Amino acid sequence: MTKLDFAIIDPHIHQWDPYHTPHSAALLVKALGKYPAVMDQVVRWVKPKPLLETIGRTDDVLNPYLPEHYRADLGTFSAESVVHVEANWHHHKGFGVVEETTWLQQLDFNSQGLKLGAIVATADPRDRKFKDILKAHQDASPKFCGIRKMAAWHQDKGVYRWCDRPHLYQNKSFLKGFEQLAKLDLSFDAWGYSTQLLEITSLAKQFPETRIVVDHLATPVGLFGAVGKKTGKTLAQRNAIFKQWQQDIAQLAEQKNVHAKISGLMMPVLGHTYYKQHRTATIAEMVNVLTPLIQHAIQVFGLDRVMFASNFPMDKPNTTLNDLIHAYIQMIAPYGEQALYSVFKQNAANFFQLPLEP
Template sequence: MQQLDFSIVDSHIHQWDPYNTPHAASLAVKLLGKHPYLLDKMVRMVKPQDLIDTVGLTTHVTAPYLPENYKQDAGEYDIEQIIHIEASWHDHKGKGVVGETRFIESLPFNESTVKLGGIIGTADPCDSSFKKILKLHKQASPHFRGIRRMAAVHEDPKIHAWANEPHLYTNKKFMKGFEALAQMNLSFDAWVYSDQIRDVTALARAFPETSIVLDHFGTPVGAFGEVGSHTGLTQTSRDNIIFRWKDDLAELASCPNVYTKMSGLFMPVLGHQFHKQKKLASKQQVFDLSLPLIRHALECFGKYRVMFGSNFPMDSVSTTLVNIIDAFSDAVVSYDPDALQLVFQQNARQFYRL
């Protein structure tokens, strides 16, 4: 564990409240919120199995996650500010997505909880009203910094798809709308599975003036164990996933307008089984599993284009936030002690214009 003599910027958290917002689980929690066992059963009945397998458990997505919850999870760590990343707001069509930005802006971010640094909302570049929706986001909050449009789709049909097509970022209509981001000085959070990283590279090369950050190192699905119907079944297949991920990440890093987030490394979709074993990964386990990924990302992007993000509460199914900060900071120091404050504070400040 590093003794950090600076405050942390967490570049990737999610906030939600199924009880008071148009959340996908709203009806279920209002009916069964006082009965956790029945609530879990209902969610598992109505949601597709591939989604359940991707998130691992249901409790963290059906419970509110608000500034005070994050403050508690952070323990004794001094969190300077956070970036909220869009979290599948249920009213996701057209202008409805602006409701999430208004909701986040209304939350109690203050001295007793944590400071709000920025909001990354969502919008569809394919929408004919895309520019207008971006303007509405900006009007809704002075903290609005850009958007994320998830494109994670896997060839394994039992792995949840977060978009309607496998190559959204190279869709001509998407790319046409995407021009507006640079024009409005907004950034883009890209999230794909690792076998789609080349799509992010193509997008970055087509729009060299747009600041892009690859979330979660590009999520090498199945790198740590079996997921879906046939992904990560053997050590050889897992090695091949990592080999391709390494090559594609290095190619993406050649684009100077692209950063990446050291985040989301303990989502079940990577093949972690901790939630099935009903235990949390220790700090040492987090360090051992994440170190090869973190070192490779730093080798590719350097110490100025990697930023820390907790991905909480999504990664809480596998370990604690304190264990993640402990282990990730040790991993960064093992690569280069001078990178620590850059990765955990300054790079996010610079990228998101905090």
């Protein structure tokens, strides 16, 4: 297997601890944490089916995911630094979101040979106090570098909606608040489904001075199998999803302020069902299914605006992190050694303004 002779930068991981932070499952894990099978059944009884189909396995979100867990998942690879991306902190209204930034500051990354390079927090540009919330994030941590506000909302009611309304990125109040990001030199992680790519493109056009990265290549729901009530159920549907994604993400890539994370592509919401077979995908399987996506992303964005990111532990039901990195090495290696360094390290450092170790 091909190895990397440098430590990567992983610009998209999630950290959480339901036992000690405001978390939607906090009461459940404190009451039933010693009985994981019972806890799983309770979650499947009270949570909506679309959410359960999105996460795949409940244990990955009910258990803590902290620096030591990420370090273990890295296996034989090493990470110079990581970027935490907001993880739906339960106190998510107003200044409550700043609690997550404060909490991250006290996590012991150093003991695991890791460095927290940056924090992508959350805040709602529609909030009248949006500017003050951004400044509160800055006061909470010097590592705060930008925000993510999820807009993922699918027409298929069987696909989980991570946003309270459709077309968030076109909302007038949202757009008015969004002006603050460029003024404060903050970045924006945009996440919508592939059916929303034109909305992300419109946002990028309106704010050319704002650094924007599209998460997970805009998550083409159902590309690899049936999801929700009616998405990706036939080969013809899946081919249409891919062709539309190709067209729309190429249009997004024309906006030079937009970068792309090749991440999240093993999430169950894309139609992967390896976890239902009680196994993870092999390296060869991932290379086979993901190569067309990666090749197209590189073709339209170029090798300087795409970055590998793990999205762990959200992809964990279908893959191990070690195998995922090996698969991406195989997909990127044909572009040359410099491409590997760019995709696994340099591009993330450039976008998130992280110093590189000599």
